[in-house]
Amino acid sequence: MTSLADLPIRDDLRGQTPYGAPQKRVPIALNVNENTHPIPEDVAQDIVERIAQAILTINRYPDREFTELRDSLAGYLGHGLTRDNVWAANGSNEVLQQILQAFGGPGRSLLAFPPTYSMHSILATSTGTRWLEGERDAEFEIFPATAVRAITEQRPDIVFFCSPNNPTGTPVSLETIAAAYDATDGIVVVDEAYAEFAPTGEPTALTLLPGRPRLIVSRTMSKAFAFAGARLGYLAADPAIADAMRLVRLPYHLSALTQAAANAALAHADEMLAMVDDIKAQRDRIVRELTALGYHAYTSWSNFVLFGGVDDPNAVFETLLAEGILIRDLAIDGHLRVSAGTEAETTAFLAAMARIKA
Ligand SMILES: *Cc1c(COP(=O)(O)O)cnc(C)c1O
DSSP states (O other), X not given: OOOGGGSOOOGGXXXXXXXXXXXXXXXXXXXXXXXXXXXXXXXXXXXXXXXXHHHTTTTSOOOTTOHHHHHHHHXXXXXXXXXXXXXXXXXXXXXXXXXHHHHOSTTOXXXXXXXXXXXXXXXXXXXXXXXXXXXXXXXXXXXXXXXXHXXXXXXXXXXXXXXXXXXXXXXXXXXXXXXXXXXXXXXXXXXXXXXXXXXXTOOOGGGGOTTOTTEEEEEESSSTTSOGGGOOEEEEOOHHHHHHHHHHSOTTOSOHHHHHHHHHHHHTHHHXXXXXXXXXXXXXXXXXXXXXXXXXXXXXXXXXXXXXXXXXXXXXXXXHHHTTEEOBOOOOTTOEEEEOOOHHHHHHHHHHHHHHHO
């Protein structure tokens, strides 16, 4: 039998491991920050109708420029953005990959601030982009001076921020992002996959876009929109950035079915986002109750909570799993991460945690 090691694979892929969040069938899955609320029935109906319409012309390639979808996404984002500022792909992971295809690659480097989203380094590797690491301040924050120091010392071609950061939930301040932008002549990317879960009214990096043509804000419909299975991520940036994406995307990369589904969902944005407040309330409850149990739960602007003070993370993970509750062990010493679920799911998780502590 042939194994991977026997193949003439690229040297820089040798020994790498693929992204591997476990996909287990459990009653309560709180491990990959999905929105655990199903989408509203009437929205589902509308999506099915739009997909059914799209099927009738599926013999033709889809709109390569996904113009209607870029209009819908720009309308959803607001901030004076138009279709020219917007680009989309099959999940924001593909958006990030396209950014690295255009601006990274062999001979180029990407600076990020671990612990952060594991896909960022995997995408660096798969595109041949050198991975560089900056340090964080206390409570996983990144102060402006800390970011600027990492950039001036390491001179990366691309800087990635994740705000709010996965897996810590920590926001990155706009001051830090602006200072980082001024400290580099490279590309600055802010992965805002969880932006909708930030405190209401908090400005996002979208407000920094005017006058900053090297800044890219990436978003996804996977989390707040409860659309993870549909695969739709997008970015907002200067129109020139979208032109760069056109050089590396595969032709017709967004299927007609994906475009139809996303357009229908965006037409119901208010309804689709109705669960967000509920999820934020469950997240805050997790922070409160885990703190009361004696854990160190970090402030989170996302739909998950990182908590420390766990003597044996693997034992807690396994005890929860035996009760049908799947959370995430990210191999951060003494820490675990849990997604905020529905009220019932969150109650089950917190009750199990209280039993473990007892
Ligand atoms: C979940 C997540 C994404 C979403 O990826 P999709 O490909 O859009 O599903 C992107 N960035 C971060 C930090 C995430 O946690």
